[in-house]
Amino acid sequence: MKTTTVTRREFIRLTGLGSAALALGYYLPAAGRPAHILKVEAAENLGIELNAFIFIESSGKITIMNHRSEMGQGAFQVVPQMIAEELEVSLDEINIIFAPGSQTKYGSQVTGGSSTVRGAWRHLMRMGATAREMLIEAAARKWKVNADECYAENATVIHRATGRKATYGELATDAAKLEPPKNVKLKNRSEYKIVGKPLPRQDTPLKVNGTAVFGLDKKLPGMLYAAVERNPRFLGKVKSYDDSAARTVPGVKHVFKVQMDVFSHKREGVAVVADTLWAALEGKKALRIEWDDNGFEHYGTDQLFSLMHNSLGQPGLTQKAAGNFDAYFSKASRKLEAVYETPYQAHACLEPLNCIAHFKGNSCEIWGPIQAPDWIQSDIAMKFGLKPENVTVNMTFLGGGFGRKAFTDYTYEAVAISKEINAPVQVVWTREDDLTQGPFRPGAVYECKAGLTQQGRISAFQVKMAAQNLNHQWPGADTESYNDSTTEGLPEPYLNTIPHYRFADIPLASPIPVMWWRSVYSSTNAFAFESFIDELARAAGKDPLEFRKQHLPDERHRLLIDRLMEVSNWKQRGQNSGYGAAVTECFQSIVGEVVKVSRKADGKIKIDKVWAVMDCGWYVNPDIIRAQVEGSIVMALGAALKHATLFNEGKAVQRNYDTYKMPRINEIPDIEVHIMENDERPGGVGEPGLPPLAPALTNALYDLTGKRIRKLPFNLEEF
């Protein structure tokens, strides 16, 4: 398999539209309607923009275009794996190219919400099957036999009775003359050769020999480098600056004020453009800037959290409610209340933000580690007065994304700088820029209240979340609206078994920009929900997993909890260890985790092991699922134990990995991941493993020590 990245125009040239070859894509006529699969040529004639994905040349070359960003989650692998399955080709026989950003052409390309598989699997597999059927039909006509006497295997069509063979390359020209069949039969799961198998990732060789091109590695002829000193207080302005020292740095060519679009604000900074990145960085250090920071609050962390805590007396904006919480809470035979707190966090992708832009007057080209190429295309077009089709967004590999690289601010700034200097430029964020400039995962405070019946069932349940609402940041947003993610992370069946509940949020207004962070609200909500469920189980005198099973009676949750008990040997758990569990739901996948902790001879507590059971329904590659859950657990350990972004006088305090600490190899417990087998519709893979870890860990520590952690992050050394 070979891999390349091309622009849209190059793609059309590469795929040789109109030449003798079979080219198929799909388009979605309307939301919720089945996809239409069309020949690329036919679509061009009809003026329909396709998701162009499969291309078979008469030379036998097969190309699949991947429309998803690759940031580590394996989209690079699973998209071709799905197409190749139905197409009956092996992964060694295909080339993969990244699709450039185009809103209409490829459908939404924002890689977020763990949506690669759950969003498009049917379309991808039907397209593969359609191409296969056309090739079979072409062979049958050539041999004057019935199509159902033939089958496809390894990019070849075979006539069952005679053993006659023709390769896809030989058939491509004839197949291209046929109309794509309306109905194609998809394979049964038992017939899969590629889907569901732990096939090795095709991008690994590139990533171990240094040839994978990340955003920061991309270079263009004549490209300059820029570093920007941005106002550390998010809403401040540049009052004045002295660039005399910066301009003496050899290689520095331009210094100017630049703005970056962040939600409804313009972040101000001073850009230094130079021949080399080092010169730009040195120039940036030499700048003397006076900021204008009037007219907005300069909050510190303590103030922010006091505001959230103090707001909990308000009723809040209800997202979901049933029955009468207040009445049944006051009537309950046993009542429990607890407040939980989770911090602001930076994404801290190991590849800091960067973007190349080349603004050429009427058009613009962008390269970078980008999760949302189509959004960036329309955003840049709108904000710089360009036609969307004249904005080309090229994706590179992403050195981590986690939601941060799904935002548009860094690309906007790069285009603004390129426009100013009229040359291609790469804007590089230092680690310090990356950690201090946001947007951050919002900090949150949760007030939980619940009542238990005499039998130890939850009769009334209420959660109020005080936190910034991501949606309130957009220009013109209704800042009175409730947060529709207040229940995110909660397993759905609780809402059927708890008769009286209410979920509400109290939005905090703050100058700090906030953004999606791996598993979004689930990453913090789940800590409150699953800690509190554990507290309730203990109060009810029940085994924590049995208690969950009682309240999650549907089959999927029951089977998952049974499996979790089995793999962690839950029923035989030893006296000298602490065990904690949590079960959460995120992006249509259910994950349960059990953490085991114990006290070692030196008096310190060690996390011995984490068991995870993932139910993501129908799946493509079990090894990628295991890797994603392992990685999610490590990221969650960091978020629970190692780092937080604090603010002091309106500025982020943690600037680099010396203070924004990361989990290291010597701090990682053994991790065991299990996957449930069922035919439920596919759920997310890249994120759902993260939310249960923190509560499972603190529940385990409670089990061992009797001490309840209600605030993250916390220091394991202090136990």
Added chain:
Amino acid sequence: MAVFQLNVNNRSYAVDVDPDTPLLWVLRDELNLTGTKYGCGVAQCGACTVHLNGNPVRSCTLPVAAAKGNITTIEGLSENGDHPVQKAWIELDVAQCGYCQAGQIMTAAALLARKPQPTDADIDTAMAGNICRCGTYKRIRKAIHLAATKGGAR
């Protein structure tokens, strides 16, 4: 600016740069060897690890003027990406985003050269300076043990 002779991956280069320039930026931007990555710039993450006379060093804090001797980057670790460490990495599909992996591999290769059969404690000590934000640590450990069986010390 000053001219420096560098020996990188058994080739010699002359570069005309500011003597304070960290080796990292010379490798990446002057020699176009972009396999070595920038992650922190302050010797905290290990993404920029290269070998200087066989020892793992953080190229982000090593001024080019001090980079005397034989430098090996990920591009020069093996002829065809088939160093036992690289092979083990492929076999266990260690990489996720992959950004940290050049640094991880260079650190691991240096460890194995020194200790052909490292214990878990050796791995902890040698690898604790390398951050993987994607959390591939479990596989890194396994892959180092696997590479040891493949003659990783070569």
